[in-house]
Amino acid sequence: EVQLVESGGGLVQPGGSLKLSCAASGFTFSGSAMHWVRQASGKGLEWVGRIRSKANSYATAYAASVKGRFTISRDDSKNTAYLQMNSLKTEDTAVYYCTRFPPDYWGQGTLVTVSS
Amino acid sequence: DIQMTQSPSSLSASVGDRVTITCRASQGIRNDLGWYQQKPGKAPKRLIYAASSLQSGVPSRFSGSGSGTEFTLTISSLQPEDFATYYCLQHNSYPLWTFGQGTKVEIK
Numbered sequence: 750e751v752q753l754v755e756s757g758g759g760l761v762q763p764g765g766s767l768k769l770s771c772a773a774s775g776f777t778f779s780g781s782a783m784h785w786v787r788q789a790s791g792k793g794l795e796w797v798g799r800i801r802s803k804a805n806s807y808a809t810a811y812a813a814s815v816k817g818r819f820t821i822s823r824d825d826s827k828n829t830a831y832l833q834m835n836s837l838k839t840e841d842t843a844v845y846y847c848t849r850f851p852p853d854y855w856g857q858g859t860l861v862t863v864s865s
Numbered sequence: 866d867i868q869m870t871q872s873p874s875s876l877s878a879s880v881g882d883r884v885t886i887t888c889r890a891s892q893g894i895r896n897d898l899g900w901y902q903q904k905p906g907k908a909p910k911r912l913i914y915a916a917s918s919l920q921s922g923v924p925s926r927f928s929g930s931g932s933g934t935e936f937t938l939t940i941s942s943l944q945p946e947d948f949a950t951y952y953c954l955q956h957n958s959y960p961l962w963t964f965g966q967g968t969k970v971e972i973k
Contacts (some may be wrong), residue, residue, distance in 0.1 A: 784962065794901075794952055796962040810960035812940040846908055852899060852954060852962075853920070865906065 751854040753847050758859030761837055766791065768858055771833040771847030776840040782850040783823060783830040787843040788858075797845070800830060815841075837863045867958040871965025876968050877973040884940040886968045888953035895935045897957035900929055900938045903967075904949045912951075913938065940970075948972055 757769040771783065782805070785797040798811035800821040809821050820833040830847055844858040868891040888898065896916035901909035911920050912931050913929035917938055926941045940947055953965040 786962075793967045794903075794954075794964040796964065799960060799962075808960075810962070850956070852913065852956065853911050853914065855910075857908055 751849075753849070753856035753857040755845060755847055755859040758845065758861045760862045760864065762865050763837060763839055763863055765837050765863070766833070766835045767837065767854060768834070769845055769847075769861070771830040771832075771856060773828045773830070773849070776849070778828040779825040783821075784848050784850065784852065785821060785830075785832050786846045786848060786855075787841075787861075788846070789840075789843040792843075795843075797832070799850070830835055834861070837861075838861050866961060867894060867955060867963050869953055869955055869963045869965040871953055871968060873968060874966060875969040875971060877971050878943050879973045880943055880945060882943045882973075884943050884947075886938045886951055886953075888931075888936045888938075888955075888965045890934045890936070890955055890957075894955045894957035896932045897955055898929075898931070898936050899954045899956075900927075900953060901952045902947075902949045903952065925945060943970070944948060 752774045756770045761767050780802050782801045784799040787797050788794050798821050803809045818836045823830045842863045844860050845859045846855050848855045872887050898916045900913040903909045912927050917929045921943050921950045926945050928939045951968045956962050
């Protein structure tokens, strides 16, 4: 059974940093691209970025709203993807989900709150 | 970037009604589109992939159609558990994904 479990969310001040994790099981993680999607309270879904597999050179891509501040990485030995978030803004407050490609299974999400 | 325009943004319907939701892409995306259902406090759940293929375990009252720029999600007979928010997602515009704005289906 495919499972994705996000962790690492919490309260952080504007300008601060936070690193989210996405632990995967039930599929060949090393061969899969992994994506992050976020959702502010009461709002729609927003794609954040993705990292491809080793075979595709671990290529990353980001939404314009986070480019230069967020970094996606992965550790295939731990079946885990990461989202490093720096220079956080209040508008980054959201539930962050990880999913794979194809986007069939999603984690339960982890809440990030950016507030002073 | 490809934009997805989803309509309506909300609708009120009764149990047993036929419901149709539409997504329009700003340029052709072949059939690289999925439909998702999201309930409050829960992660999105995929209903339809490749525009018209039913996800395993999803009731057959859900169906998808379209290709290119116009896509439709249909619920043939709305059930109480179907009251939720629905999103389309295109993954054709490599490497970016784009979601529709969402459609909230409420009880009339």
